[in-house]
Amino acid sequence: GAGVSQSPRYKVAKRGQDVALRCDPISGHVSLFWYQQALGQGPEFLTYFQNEAQLDKSGLPSDRFFAERPEGSVSTLKIQRTQQEDSAVYLCASSPPGGLSGYTFGSGTRLTVV
């Protein structure tokens, strides 16, 4: 597609439930990033893929967070046993090699844990 597509747009989860958030990057973009944006804050880095390789996962807040990109295209961010502090907008971005053109962001998935 023309842009980065994320689904679902909104997700309400009960505390303790597992969730999976999907990101479809721009075709041909080898780099893919996940960010977490809490209300009123800037996006915080979670993890980074180059093709199917996860090169940096230093921003994942706990071992309940897991991301994958098995074929180097679509990526899934999974959160197990969700907690209220996981409530945020999860942003996906992709970029061509080098990244100097900046990333293209998706519209995000707003996760609310109740």
Place this chain on the structure above:
Amino acid sequence: GDSVTQMEGPVTLSEEAFLTINCTYTATGYPSLFWYVQYPGEGLQLLLKATKADDKGSNKGFEATYRKETTSFHLEKGSVQVSDSAVYFCALMGEDDKIIFGKGTRLHILP
């Protein structure tokens, strides 16, 4: 580690006023610098960028100059419009290709 500090908002201006949003950074090496904008209900959009010292990025009447000596990348616009109301994020990309964002500055423009 790398970091970005930008002025806190909200900033409220009248239409046609001059805008400055301050941004300073800390980074090893020579980062690329960006301003992103987030309009109400929309995703993050790249507004402008600069990749080396003294570069000036510009778009939609906004400008920012990469100042290595003061580690700054202040956003300016000569005459703001109501449609410029949004949240603005200063950001840097270091040698690891990871973008680090500031906390954002909310801008309100009054007609």
